[in-house]
Amino acid sequence: MAYLCGDNNLEGACIDIMNELEQAGSTDDVEIVVQLDRISDWDSSNGDWTDTRRYHITRDTDSDRTIRSTLISQLGELNMGAEATLTNFVEWSIDNYPAEKYMLILYDHGGGWEGICYDSDPTPNDRLDLIELRSSMQDIRAHMGRNMDVVLMDACLMGMTEVAYALRGTADYLISSEETSVTGDCQYADFANRLRNYPSTTPESISDRIVDQWDLWSEGYGTVSAIRIYYVDNFVVPRADDLANILNVRFADYGQEIRDAWEDTEKFTGNSDYADLRDFAGEINQRITDSEINNRANQLIDLISANYAIVNERHGTNHPDAYGLSVYFPEETIRTQYAYTDFAADTEWDDFLENFINFGTPPDVQITDPFLGEMRNTRLTVGWQGRDVDSQSVTYKIYLSTNGGSSWYYLESVTYQESSSWKQHYEYYYTYSYPESDNCRVRIYAEDDTGLTTSVQSGMFTIDRTSPTVTLTKPQVGRIYINDRELSTATLATSSGLTIIVGSITLKASADDDRSGVDYVEFQAEGLLGNRYLSDDTFPYSCVWSPDMSGLEIGSFTISATAFDRAGNSCTRSLSNVMVFPTTASFVNSPYYSAEAMKEYNDTLNGGSA
Structure with a gap:
């Protein structure tokens, strides 16, 4: 047929x-x-x-x-x-x-x-x-x-x-x-x-x-x-699996010898990714003295012969070491489809190919933290992804430079078990011992257990431990505010040391930072029954607070403004003894009611000025 x-x-x-x-x-x-x-x-x-x-x-x-x-x-x-x-x-x-x-x-x-x-x-x-x-x-x-x-x-x-x-x-x-x-x-x-x-x-x-x-x-x-x-199925393939298994186990010991064996194994001009299987076993025996490996290689050599798997075989003078059975043996990349072959699925040959291809590959490191242009304060987070395809453990040495990489401070050495998949790692350090600088870098030097190394550096970032300045400009001590209007009549508030807020108010603050710049200002109204947080990241910094009618935002409060710079440093200024009333009615019925203040407020509503 x-x-x-x-x-x-x-x-x-x-x-x-x-x-x-x-x-x-x-x-x-x-x-x-x-x-x-x-x-x-x-x-x-x-x-x-x-x-x-x-x-x-x-x-x-x-x-x-x-x-x-x-x-x-x-x-x-x-x-x-x-x-x-x-x-x-x-x-x-x-x-x-x-x-x-x-x-x-x-x-x-x-x-x-x-x-x-x-x-x-x-x-x-x-x-x-x-x-x-x-x-x-x-x-x-x-x-x-x-x-x-x-x-x-x-x-x-x-x-x-x-x-x-x-x-x-x-x-x-x-x-x-x-x-x-x-x-x-x-x-x-x-x-x-x-x-x-x-x-x-x-x-x-x-x-x-x-x-x-x-x-x-x-x-x-x-x-x-x-x-x-029949002999390929029942003898050659199981012995090839055995050889692949022991080579996988001993790859850390004989990686270079295996690589050299591959170099001299008979390959074919039609596809240089195909190599003679028996010749590879023979080349292994010429380079490695290990009884377990040698026994498994010899079994494979004996099976790929006229007495077992091969009925007859002929080869030209340009292929003196061709014995009748090749195997997929790429130098650099395993084609995705190969995993779907029965031979790959049923043996460890594809795992052996992974080890072979990745032999001599240094650890791979990518710094994920800090990023280029970031600002850091007293606490420095160093994050990185690591992997190593032909090793089991990698030691990472972490360094910090505050002059763009001209010199380095040693921070720490840590060891992790790695694999061919990326793993995320984080370490944390305090920066009190190091100068503030706009030219900081992190360097990670990685060495695997075969002695192969990789060194990577982060982009430039800033260490800034100086806090910003902030002033709470509204409300001010001893003033009365009704529906955001500041009243000149402040007799009651001034004499009692109170600041009184009736209804809504625009909280205001001024902030500055000479190094990394102000990121945002957070306002906090802290009362006995609850807190309110408001923030603004745009100059001039202000937020409207409308106290809740439910009763949770009434009574004595401390109002504060906290400025955060882009490095995460902060500074807070507070005003205590602030009496808050959600409505004018709640103010009128309170012990802090000021008829003079209400009159001034009403006058402003009727065309006067506050």
């Missing part, structure tokens, strides 16, 4: 493969069926049709490129990168051409763990990712009642541990390349004729033959291997 995805620039290669298969053709013992999808503008032969078609391959030994096999059906334009399209083709083939043994060929572009069978129409650049491929193969296995015997992936970079693991429990053998492959590598006519002449050939034997006949680009960059999927 050949699934030829020619809806891209490989259209011509698909035509050539069909002609190679026609060199053998179907027999009573061997059936060959093809589903081919084409595209316009790449290959105009054979009528230049562009839809998806199924063929029963018949023998044609002519050397031209004309397809002479039997056309079974024209399916219209299908997406060969869709799970359902693959499943439908294979199940149709099984139902119409039942056999004792089955081989599935997938021909197209390949991206290793990222997928295979890229389709340009009707969905541009769609592909079968490993999740879809596994789902399709599980449906096919359920339909067959057993595993697919051989899956041949004639596509770039598919010889990966992740790919073989995705086929577990659905296929027995995988033939694929760790490296980029080229059209013509796989000798279709050779193995098709082999099956024609020897139809009882076992799946392992034909897999072995295909590897032997693979063209390795004149012994250059090519690679190919036949893989026993």
Whole structure:
């Protein structure tokens, strides 16, 4: 069963493969069926049709490129990168051409763990990712009642541990390349004729033959291997997980050796993020002397061999250390989609990659407090976020400069357990011992437990410990105020040392600060039954207070004005012995009633002046 995805620039290669298969053709013992999808503008032969078609391959030994096999059906334009399209083709083939043994060929572009069978129409650049491929193969296995015997992936970079693991429990053998492959590598006519002449050939034997006949680009960059999927699932992947686990545990001890091992591990030109798994284990053993690590690496080396996971393997002279199974091993960034592969989900390999990528990364620090241009007083809050992706603890040394960073005062050293996630920290210090200044900075020097360091500084801020000045200008001592009018008749108030407020009043204050400036003035009316707070942040500073009629704001009060500067310093001035009456009626009925004051007030209402 050949699934030829020619809806891209490989259209011509698909035509050539069909002609190679026609060199053998179907027999009573061997059936060959093809589903081919084409595209316009790449290959105009054979009528230049562009839809998806199924063929029963018949023998044609002519050397031209004309397809002479039997056309079974024209399916219209299908997406060969869709799970359902693959499943439908294979199940149709099984139902119409039942056999004792089955081989599935997938021909197209390949991206290793990222997928295979890229389709340009009707969905541009769609592909079968490993999740879809596994789902399709599980449906096919359920339909067959057993595993697919051989899956041949004639596509770039598919010889990966992740790919073989995705086929577990659905296929027995995988033939694929760790490296980029080229059209013509796989000798279709050779193995098709082999099956024609020897139809009882076992799946392992034909897999072995295909590897032997693979063209390795004149012994250059090519690679190919036949893989026993059962051994990958039950032995290679568990041992790779074991090795990843112990390397994670010992990364703090052997981080540089692991990095050096990666440097010399065989990688592939098609994607330098893919590395040979067995060669990596060997490079680890060359650099690390640790019995537990060495034992786990040796087990992996033994398993990726002809006695276990590998049926046969060939590699060109430019890949002397390719052994048949690669693995995703990026140097700098893990692609987000990798987490969705079964191999990443079921092993600690992705955790190992995180440690590997982050090795040698110093702690990361961001100062969050104080900000540029802020004002601080006697208490200095230092806040920062810290993280360290490859360490467990970070020691922070905190410094203060009052001359823009020319010299520093040491404040404190603190240690926190960190991780790859940001954590917020705060420390508090008093500034009495340090000069006031407009040129202050905080510096944090961070060192993790591997000795890597980071130093960061805050923006310039001000330390100001000088309080502002404030004067309560209204009300004043010994005065009477009725509905905000200050009366000249103050005999009763003056003689008794009282200030009397009847009804609403505008509280007023003057304030000044030479360093950081006045931020706002807060007025407070403090009585026996309750307090009232009012504030104003605009010069001239004033607030209207209308005493509450409920009775809570009546009687004796202390009225104060507190000025706050932008550094948080404050100064308060107060006026005590203030008798407050919410209404004129409550004033008239009180012992503090002044007929003379009321007369003056009424006169002002009738046109006089207060």
